Amino acid sequence: xxxxxxxxxxxxxxxxxxxxxxxxxxxxxxxxxxxxxxxxxxxxxxxxxxxxxxxxxxxxxxxxxxxxxxxxxxxxxxxxxxxxxxxxxxxxxxxxxxxxxxxxxxxxxxxxxxxxxxxxxxxxxxxxxxxxxxxxxxxxxxxxxxxxxxxxxxxxxxxxxxxxxxxxxxxxxxxxxxxxxxxxxxxxxxxxxxxxxxxxxxxxxxxxxxxxxxxxxxxxxxxxxxxxxxxxxxxxxxxxxxxxxxxxxxxxxxxxxxxxxxxxxxxxxxxx
Amino acid sequence: xxxxxxxxxxxxxxxxxxxxxxxxxxxxxxxxxxxxxxxxxxxxxxxxxxxxxx
Numbered sequence: 001x002x003x004x005x006x007x008x009x010x011x012x013x014x015x016x017x018x019x020x021x022x023x024x025x026x027x028x029x030x031x032x033x034x035x036x037x038x039x040x041x042x043x044x045x046x047x048x049x050x051x052x053x054x055x056x057x058x059x060x061x062x063x064x065x066x067x068x069x070x071x072x073x074x075x076x077x078x079x080x081x082x083x084x085x086x087x088x089x090x091x092x093x094x095x096x097x098x099x100x101x102x103x104x105x106x107x108x109x110x111x112x113x114x115x116x117x118x119x120x121x122x123x124x125x126x127x128x129x130x131x132x133x134x135x136x137x138x139x140x141x142x143x144x145x146x147x148x149x150x151x152x153x154x155x156x157x158x159x160x161x162x163x164x165x166x167x168x169x170x171x172x173x174x175x176x177x178x179x180x181x182x183x184x185x186x187x188x189x190x191x192x193x194x195x196x197x198x199x200x201x202x203x204x205x206x207x208x209x210x211x212x213x214x215x216x217x218x219x220x221x222x223x224x225x226x227x228x229x230x231x232x233x234x235x236x237x238x239x240x241x242x243x244x245x246x247x248x249x250x251x252x253x254x255x256x257x258x259x260x261x262x263x264x265x266x267x268x269x270x271x272x
Numbered sequence: 273x274x275x276x277x278x279x280x281x282x283x284x285x286x287x288x289x290x291x292x293x294x295x296x297x298x299x300x301x302x303x304x305x306x307x308x309x310x311x312x313x314x315x316x317x318x319x320x321x322x323x324x325x326x
Contacts (some may be wrong), residue, residue, distance in 0.1 A: 072302025082291025162323035218287035
């Protein structure tokens, strides 16, 4: 299951960032596929991105003059969320893949959660309502609305968008300022944390995780549990990268459907 | 929080189908309001803010 998930993550990341010309020229794809969004956090300013980022799309709609309900972004969230829930995070998100790979590097002793985990998990809701929502709707300096999450937080934008573009485009390099160094510092912090803690950005900061987590309770893709056959041995909880108990698996907003619990269950009473 | 458990028993369709249906309706409303074009315009221009420059 672990191998299959890694293959799916890599293949999906390559397909959705397959505009190689963009990487070579330091430019971005401008075709019709960008009317649609990918399910995961994938910056649309990544030179290879062939579709839009759902969080970026939501902010672009909230940045419009006046206020209109961002129906098209909600459409993507309801469609992907109702079908997949946080399976998107576990299997289809490029930044999730980056954190997974970093966590496999045997440098520090590994831990599943940060101290104060139960408080920190609310960070992703602050990120969603504060930065993506309110931050995108208010005027910045009384002048214009800004995509606040993209601008101040999103490490995916820095890694997948800024770094490849700055590498290939000399004109952009000359414009780098303090904001870039803030975002680069945040990216470095998340990279270092990922070496020790499992997916710190997904657990504590990702607004997309907060949205898909809401759908986990009733999405089509679920981890089913046959409780009458379960011996409560705790193998699934031990294997779960975010330390969910067997009763929490699948329905919890923290479950990313990675399937490690399924592989760990000795009686095979967990399955997709 | 028990709403979904009860709703499952009363409704013939599981909740995820209602979610997909809502998604399709939202797509239609978004398309009617020209929102896909707004997203496309943002996505095809280099977003300086997104890459931490603007």
